[in-house]
Amino acid sequence: MQDILGELNRVRGVGGCLLFNSDGLLMESMLRSDVDEQALAASGGALIAQATRMCEALGIGRQTAFSANGDQGGVMVLAAGQATLLVLLDPSANLALLRLELKPFLERITSRLTL
Amino acid sequence: MESEIDRLRKKVENFPSPSSYNRLAELLHLAKQEGEAEAVCRKCIKEFPRNSQVYALLADIQLSTGRRSEAGLSLKASLERDGRNYAAARMYADYLAEARDVQGAIAQLKLVLSYRPNDPPVLQRLGELEGQLKGVPLGAVQAQRPAAAPAAAQPAPRAAPAPSGSGIRPAQQATARPADPPAASTSGTRPSTSGSGVRRSAFDTLAAEGGVRAAVVVDPQGQVVMARALPTAAGREDALAAFSSAIGIAMADIARLAKHPTPASWVLGAEQGQVLSFQRDNGFSVVALADPTVRPAMLELRARQALIDLGAT
Numbered sequence: 001m002q003d004i005l006g007e008l009n010r011v012r013g014v015g016g017c018l019l020f021n022s023d024g025l026l027m028e029s030m031l032r033s034d035v036d037e038q039a040l041a042a043s044g045g046a047l048i049a050q051a052t053r054m055c056e057a058l059g060i061g062r063q064t065a066f067s068a069n070g071d072q073g074g075v076m077v078l079a080a081g082q083a084t085l086l087v088l089l090d091p092s093a094n095l096a097l098l099r100l101e102l103k104p105f106l107e108r109i110t111s112r113l114t115l
Numbered sequence: 116m117e118s119e120i121d122r123l124r125k126k127v128e129n130f131p132s133p134s135s136y137n138r139l140a141e142l143l144h145l146a147k148q149e150g151e152a153e154a155v156c157r158k159c160i161k162e163f164p165r166n167s168q169v170y171a172l173l174a175d176i177q178l179s180t181g182r183r184s185e186a187g188l189s190l191k192a193s194l195e196r197d198g199r200n201y202a203a204a205r206m207y208a209d210y211l212a213e214a215r216d217v218q219g220a221i222a223q224l225k226l227v228l229s230y231r232p233n234d235p236p237v238l239q240r241l242g243e244l245e246g247q248l249k250g251v252p253l254g255a256v257q258a259q260r261p262a263a264a265p266a267a268a269q270p271a272p273r274a275a276p277a278p279s280g281s282g283i284r285p286a287q288q289a290t291a292r293p294a295d296p297p298a299a300s301t302s303g304t305r306p307s308t309s310g311s312g313v314r315r316s317a318f319d320t321l322a323a324e325g326g327v328r329a330a331v332v333v334d335p336q337g338q339v340v341m342a343r344a345l346p347t348a349a350g351r352e353d354a355l356a357a358f359s360s361a362i363g364i365a366m367a368d369i370a371r372l373a374k375h376p377t378p379a380s381w382v383l384g385a386e387q388g389q390v391l392s393f394q395r396d397n398g399f400s401v402v403a404l405a406d407p408t409v410r411p412a413m414l415e416l417r418a419r420q421a422l423i424d425l426g427a428t
Contacts, residue, residue: 016373034374035372035373035374040369043365043368046365047362047365047369051358051383054354054355054358054359054361054362054383054390055385057351057354057358058351058354058388058390058404059387060385060387060388060389060390060404061385061386061387061388062385062386063383063384064385064386065382065383066381066382066383066384067382067384068366068369068370068382069379069381070370070376070377070378070379070380071119071379072375072376073370073373073375073378074378075369075370075373086369092118
């Protein structure tokens with residue numbers, strides 16, 4: 001899995017990534033050394049839990065993606081099979097392009113997790 | 116920031132709107148490109164003469180370049196267009212205080228309290244100014260420079276909406292000096308009714324966008340301030356506000372851990388809809404529930420305008 005995340009980190013606009021499960025427990029990560037990966041996975045889990053509840057309350061079906069964007073970076077959270085992929089974005093990230101570029105990575109992660 | 120400036124430059128060329136002009140001028144001002152920032156403000160004033168916020172931005176630029184009298188005129192113009200422009204009102208109060216019109220500044224701040232009661236920065240500043248007047252002859256106060264006067268040169272704090280009120284107008288009129296009547300004293304108060312209309316219409320425009328099922332303005336505690344919803348989404352405004360606030364908190368945690376500033380906007384995509392949240396610097400968010408086909412970039416423009424009308428800088 002580290003090889004896939006390593007490749008993912010080389011995509012323009014990606015500043016780090018991690019995989020966590022539905023309980024917010026870390027599965028794999030490829031982040032800068034100064035980032036607390038366990039805490040980030042837990043916060044990602046909390047975010048997904050709130051997003052799931054929101055989708056249920058609003059009746060808009062299953063969540064597919066979450067992205068947040070600011071002047072100095074952002075984050076994208078995507079389902080990857082049983083896991084969730086959280087990608088930290090650099091300020092230079094092109095969100096639309098990244099979505100396209102992340103698709104094959106999500107498929108690879110999903111297939112790797114189901115093996 | 117550079118790329119955002121370039122993006123906005125293109126936007127004002129191809130799809131000009133008050134919000135994109137405001138944002139571009141604001142970023143140029145932050146980047147210390149005062150000349151271009153002022154040119155953008157002036158172009159915006161030509162195209163959107165009712166835009167109150169751009170006058171406040173222009174005043175800030177003028178203050179930072181030492182043109183105080185011009186800044187005073189710009190602040191008056193801003194308040195004439197929207198009597199409840201919090202940023203402009205605070206700047207104008209500081210401007211008056213620095214011009215040794217302490218009573219005028221107090222009246223101006225009381226005017227702010229009429230639509231934003233218990234606002235801590237305003238109450239604190241009011242206390243400082245009243246403290247200066249208390250026990251000290253007015254002439255003595257006016258002869259010395261107020262301690263907080265340089266604040267006028269700093270960017271004004273952000274604003275928030277509140278119910279209209281003009282109960283203190285007589286006090287303001289009573290303190291206004293004939294030679295230099297603050298524009299907000301009368302003309303600045305009256306537009307608050309029309310200002311309310313402007314606020315509603317910007318938010319209504321967002322809610323009326325094709326594909327938008329519901330839109331809410333949410334305060335920092337997750338409570339609904341304003342809401343519009345189609346019948347299909349009626350009754351879901353509270354859930355939209357509460358969950359968006361919870362997601363905002365979780366997002367802020369992630370940003371803190373990633374050592375990023377908290378992003379100003381987020382989009383939650385789902386199979387049969389999407390939720391979009393936009394925030395600026397005053398803690399209020401505009402949250403929309405929309406069809407999956409709606410393009411966030413288009414809604415962002417509307418949401419930013421709504422937030423600016425709500426008093427964000």
